[in-house]
Amino acid sequence: MSQMQIQETQALDARGLLCPMPVIKTAKAMKELAPGEVLKLTATDRGSIADIPAWAESTGNEVIEWHEEGDAIVFFLRKGA
């Protein structure tokens, strides 16, 4: 997957957290953002690859891009309206 240059508003390091804490921490972090702002999430829980897009869809947020960096998975999430 090609990596776009995306400027995040905030970053969340969820490396080492196990299911379902990456989603819970993401939800908390996104509540601090305004609509349109972007959260960069870095996680190592492989379940996040399925979990974060499912969470985003059910909560009206958007996964702009995701990719793997070594053992980590990096997501860019845009807060919905």
Next chain:
Amino acid sequence: MPDQEKLVVMVTHGPDEPELATIPFAMAGAAVASDVDVVMGFQGNGCLLVKKGVAETVAAPEFAPLGDLLSTIHELGGQLLVCSPCIKSRGLSEDDLVDGAEIVAAARFVAEITSATSTLVY
């Protein structure tokens, strides 16, 4: 947006079965993170998980620690309902339970379940 969704999660396994005790908390945690109203119901040995000091001792491989999940669910507004006869039969009282735990009986569980979008039973 549809009407507010509500998930009831019934917990019947205790600390002697860490995985079956933890999975309902993982589901409830994901639900509160998804803006779903959550009611956790504790029956049978599940009641032991909301006895003060117990959740912190339970961890299942590859899941977040149960104590972290319990505190997060409570913090994010999840309700913790505990079966009255189940705690009495185990010699427990309200003072033995974690903050936020509410002692209820069968009719309250029925009311929560019949008004929920979905119910999970573990």
